[in-house]
Amino acid sequence: MLLPSPWRADFPAIAALQRQGQTYLDNAATTQKPQALLDALNHYYVNGAANVHRAQHLPGANATQAFEDSRSKVARWLNAMDGSQIVFTHGATSALNLLAYGLEHRFQPGDEIVISALEHHANLLPWQQLAQRRGAKLVILPLDLRGLIDIEVAAELIGPRTRLLAVSQLSNVLGAWQPLPALLSMAKAQGALTVVDGAQGAVHGRHDMKALGCDFYVFSSHKLYGPDGVGVLYGRDEALAQLRHWQFGGEMVLATDYQSATFRPAPLGFEAGTPPVAGVIGLGATLDYLSGLDHHAVLAHEAALHRLLLEGLNSRQGVRVLGDPQVALASFVVDGVHSADLAHLLTEQGIAVRAGHHCAMPLINSLGLTGAIRASLSLYNDSDDLQRFFAALDQAVELLQ
Numbered sequence: 491m492l493l494p495s496p497w498r499a500d501f502p503a504i505a506a507l508q509r510q511g512q513t514y515l516d517n518a519a520t521t522q523k524p525q526a527l528l529d530a531l532n533h534y535y536v537n538g539a540a541n542v543h544r545a546q547h548l549p550g551a552n553a554t555q556a557f558e559d560s561r562s563k564v565a566r567w568l569n570a571m572d573g574s575q576i577v578f579t580h581g582a583t584s585a586l587n588l589l590a591y592g593l594e595h596r597f598q599p600g601d602e603i604v605i606s607a608l609e610h611h612a613n614l615l616p617w618q619q620l621a622q623r624r625g626a627k628l629v630i631l632p633l634d635l636r637g638l639i640d641i642e643v644a645a646e647l648i649g650p651r652t653r654l655l656a657v658s659q660l661s662n663v664l665g666a667w668q669p670l671p672a673l674l675s676m677a678k679a680q681g682a683l684t685v686v687d688g689a690q691g692a693v694h695g696r697h698d699m700k701a702l703g704c705d706f707y708v709f710s711s712h713k714l715y716g717p718d719g720v721g722v723l724y725g726r727d728e729a730l731a732q733l734r735h736w737q738f739g740g741e742m743v744l745a746t747d748y749q750s751a752t753f754r755p756a757p758l759g760f761e762a763g764t765p766p767v768a769g770v771i772g773l774g775a776t777l778d779y780l781s782g783l784d785h786h787a788v789l790a791h792e793a794a795l796h797r798l799l800l801e802g803l804n805s806r807q808g809v810r811v812l813g814d815p816q817v818a819l820a821s822f823v824v825d826g827v828h829s830a831d832l833a834h835l836l837t838e839q840g841i842a843v844r845a846g847h848h849c850a851m852p853l854i855n856s857l858g859l860t861g862a863i864r865a866s867l868s869l870y871n872d873s874d875d876l877q878r879f880f881a882a883l884d885q886a887v888e889l890l891q
């Protein structure tokens with residue numbers, strides 16, 4: 491095989507999917523899980539589940555220890571100062587909603603919230619709705635021809651009224667790294683808060699929060715080979731201190747009587763109720779697994795697969811790749827073929843790719859499309875997966891054209 495994956499066997503679901511006749515190329519939606527994660531979940535549940543931060547008994551102490559160890563592992567993964575900068579949420583979406591509600595008090599009518607034209611609905615709708623609640627203006631940064639946020643136009647649009655900039659690090663449709671350093675420094679020069687949606691970016695590279703210098707960074711565990719139901723919100727100390735409490739309930743409170751209460755600071759003050767204990771412990775185990783891999787070898791493998799994917803798409807007549815994808819994925823349309831029909835025929839042949847607007851409806855509409863097909867890669871994919879994908883694509887297109 492041209493490009494085998496040395497890590498494929500670590501993911502038992504890949505072999506199971508293959509037995510079901512499935513080739514999984516929808517990794518930007520969610521990823522399969524390493525055995526190390528399955529072992530950690532099994533260990534936790536087999537040895538005794540318990541709630542965290544509240545029980546004095548041994549199972550509670552063990553669960554709390556493992557849960558807090560995961561927080562430290564996430565902090566190390568992101569090169570944050572320490573675990574106090576890591577809030578566990580239920581996903582990237584809930585982290586972004588936490589921010590849009592937690593920062594609401596900082597917005598006045600006429601203030602500007604700046605996002606970009608390529609944002610996933612998770613990094614559009616919370617800000618759009620916040621703008622509506624506060625009479626603020628949502629400013630949309632346009633893209634250049636390569637699908638990158640246009641920094642020359644951004645320099646004009648990010649101004650003294652900008653209170654917050656929220657942008658994706660890596661587009662889930664266009665697969666392009668966005669010019670974050672330039673954008674973040676423009677926003678910071680205006681005293682605006684900065685939010686980075688790392689839902690895709692966190693999966694394809696290690697990112698150093700101290701070097702990046704954003705106020706907040708969010709990602710979802712399930713896209714990074716971890717369990718679902720867990721998200722991460724990183725925040726600089728000063729930024730976290732600006733958040734108002736949003737969800738209320740157990741463990742986030744310091745003291746309460748019937749009429750009033752005082753609340754914990756971050757992180758626990760933003761983790762109301764029982765958190766996803768097993769999921770957080772599982773994320774820690776996943777990060778241990780990923781930390782043990784040769785990071786450069788993983789990136790090189792993904793890059794080689796991506797080149798094969800692009801070469802294959804670009805060499806086929808009538809196939810149009812959206813933007814100029816740099817990593818991980820490619821979205822495309824085929825002349826004269828409806829994406830939904832194509833997706834249907836790919837599905838029938840056991841090819842698991844995503845079709846539709848990819849939760850970025852305004853972007854897809856602005857490209858004059860109603861949908862596109864997206865093939866997205868991960869470290870366990872190999873060149874045989876791509877071969878099966880292209881064979882199925884050719885057959886489907888021949889039938890449809």
Ligand SMILES: Cc1ncc(COP(=O)(O)O)c(C=O)c1O
Nearest residue numbers: 581582583610612662689690710
């Ligand atoms: C760029 C981007 N942001 C945010 C999200 C939302 O992630 P989740 O659904 O895990 O909350 C996604 C998921 O596809 C995404 O691709």
